[in-house]
Amino acid sequence: MFENLGARIIAFFVGFGEISLLCFRVFKDIFRGKIHFRNTIDQMMDIGIRSIPVVFVTAVFVGMVFAIQIVKEFLRFGASALIGGVMGLALWRELVPLLSGVVVAGRIGAAITAELGSMKVTEQIEALESMGQNPITFLVVPRVIATTLMIPLLVGAADIIGFFSGFYVAVSSGNVNPYSYFSSADSMLVLKDIYGGLIKAGLFSFVIAIIGCYMGLRAEGGAKGVGETTTASVVTSLISIFVINYFLSVVIY
Amino acid sequence: MHIRIHKLFKTFGKNPVVRNLSLEIQSGERIAIIGPSGCGKSTLLRMIMGLQMPDSGVVEVDGSIVSEMSRADLRKLRLNMGLVFQQSALFDSLTVGQNVAFTLVENKGLTYEDARQEVFEKLGWVGLKDIETRMPAELSGGMKKRAALARAIIGGPKVILYDEPTTGLDPIISTNIEDLILSLNERLGLTSIVVTHQQSTMLRTADKIYMMQDGCLLDFEKPSTIAQSKNPDIRSFFHGGLKQSLFGGNP
Numbered sequence: 368m369f370e371n372l373g374a375r376i377i378a379f380f381v382g383f384g385e386i387s388l389l390c391f392r393v394f395k396d397i398f399r400g401k402i403h404f405r406n407t408i409d410q411m412m413d414i415g416i417r418s419i420p421v422v423f424v425t426a427v428f429v430g431m432v433f434a435i436q437i438v439k440e441f442l443r444f445g446a447s448a449l450i451g452g453v454m455g456l457a458l459w460r461e462l463v464p465l466l467s468g469v470v471v472a473g474r475i476g477a478a479i480t481a482e483l484g485s486m487k488v489t490e491q492i493e494a495l496e497s498m499g500q501n502p503i504t505f506l507v508v509p510r511v512i513a514t515t516l517m518i519p520l521l522v523g524a525a526d527i528i529g530f531f532s533g534f535y536v537a538v539s540s541g542n543v544n545p546y547s548y549f550s551s552a553d554s555m556l557v558l559k560d561i562y563g564g565l566i567k568a569g570l571f572s573f574v575i576a577i578i579g580c581y582m583g584l585r586a587e588g589g590a591k592g593v594g595e596t597t598t599a600s601v602v603t604s605l606i607s608i609f610v611i612n613y614f615l616s617v618v619i620y
Numbered sequence: 621m622h623i624r625i626h627k628l629f630k631t632f633g634k635n636p637v638v639r640n641l642s643l644e645i646q647s648g649e650r651i652a653i654i655g656p657s658g659c660g661k662s663t664l665l666r667m668i669m670g671l672q673m674p675d676s677g678v679v680e681v682d683g684s685i686v687s688e689m690s691r692a693d694l695r696k697l698r699l700n701m702g703l704v705f706q707q708s709a710l711f712d713s714l715t716v717g718q719n720v721a722f723t724l725v726e727n728k729g730l731t732y733e734d735a736r737q738e739v740f741e742k743l744g745w746v747g748l749k750d751i752e753t754r755m756p757a758e759l760s761g762g763m764k765k766r767a768a769l770a771r772a773i774i775g776g777p778k779v780i781l782y783d784e785p786t787t788g789l790d791p792i793i794s795t796n797i798e799d800l801i802l803s804l805n806e807r808l809g810l811t812s813i814v815v816t817h818q819q820s821t822m823l824r825t826a827d828k829i830y831m832m833q834d835g836c837l838l839d840f841e842k843p844s845t846i847a848q849s850k851n852p853d854i855r856s857f858f859h860g861g862l863k864q865s866l867f868g869g870n871p
Contacts, residue, residue: 494709496671498723499695
């Protein structure tokens with residue numbers, strides 16, 4: 368039992384070390400300007416467009432559900448003037464960045480791992496190297512840059528969509544005064560609430576992309592191996608962003 | 621290109637794959653390396669190209685030791701070599717034309733349009749015309765191998781390495797691929813190293829045939845003498861009698 372536990376602990380630290388090394392290599396390439404621009408633009412288009420439906424649908428329903436949950440309670444305590452502000456705080460600081468991270472881990476993180484994993488097991492990564500290309504520069508850096516830049520942009524838009532979805536529910540089913548919804552948001556929210564959420568979204572996206580690439584590059588064992596690695600990638604990304612979310616919330620707010 | 625391999629060792633985990641292997645390949649030579657699955661043939665090819673590094677020993681190409689090369693020199697070395705992979709390894713997301721043009725676009729800075737004429741020419745050499753817009757998934761195994769061959773030669777390599785070029789193909793397609801290897805070697809004057817299990821491939825594409833067993837290299841034979849080799853292991857493998865190694869080794 369102790370041997371098994373020890374092996375798991377060692378594997379955890381080895382994995383952590385390898386992911387840190389991959390991060391270092393990615394930053395080294397970026398700071399040296401070794402960025403494959405064509406691949407990066409392709410990935411930005413691909414990842415951005417692929418993420419629009421899931422992120423926006425998530426924002427709409429999170430906004431509406433949260434409004435349903437709080438409107439009745441706030442009206443009961445005569446605090447309808449606070450609804451807009453509380454909606455903004457909850458959505459921008461926490462709900463939209465975190466839940467977008469969750470759906471992006473499932474959508475983009477899984478896609479990155481599956482794609483690179485399938486390239487690995489079919490010798491395409493070695494083929495790249497045999498033709499003088501560095502897989503980190505050619506495959507990893509474009510995916511990391513694209514995910515880290517595009518997802519916060521979408522989260523910014525999703526913040527607004529979520530806020531207005533909540534507004535629709537609050538006004539239509541809770542008869543909340545539209546003016547008080549916006550004025551409470553205006554008085555309670557500060558710029559840090561918005562950029563804090565966007566910083567979170569950026570870091571979550573970076574972590575999802577790095578873990579996705581790392582897992583994909585170490586996939587082995589054919590289609591079954593790629594499937595298992597993809598599952599492990601999503602689970603690791605989810606746990607990582609929940610842990611990081613706690614520490615970021617402490618630091619930013 | 622002159623390749624010298626001296627006392628090479630490579631281990632994966634606790635499993636020694638290449639053990640004390642020495643070999644010298646002169647420029648323009650055509651050699652085949654045969655042996656049972658898991659005996660280290662493909663690993664040897666990868667070490668020649670610097671895709672894997674040995675635990676000890678040296679691979680020397682034109683006097684330079686591969687494991688001591690800088691990243692830039694290693695890149696130059698790889699651009700002077702072509703490797704045809706066992707699974708063809710065409711990039712799924714690119715068309716056949718883009719696959720073949722890859723090295724011209726990524727390493728020589730050409731646009732796909734600039735490289736197109738050469739892509740047509742190389743696809744013509746391997747008998748694949750009018751398929752440059754098709755995706756690799758739409759090709760048969762033999763067509764993939766030919767496209768991979770076109771991709772390997774388009775950069776003008778001096779050495780070409782074939783990893784099981786005819787494995788998994790039917791006898792007619794295998795013969796076509798062997799013919800292609802022969803004609804390309806002749807046309808381009810390449811040094812070629814073919815790793816194979818297939819009897820006809822080793823006999824037709826090489827001047828010297830080396831056998832690897834348990835990570836070591838046995839004596840070489842010529843295609844005309846291998847059937848009567850004095851080494852019982854070579855003779856036995858050639859005649860299909862090395863069942864223990866063939867079916868007991870790790871693929």
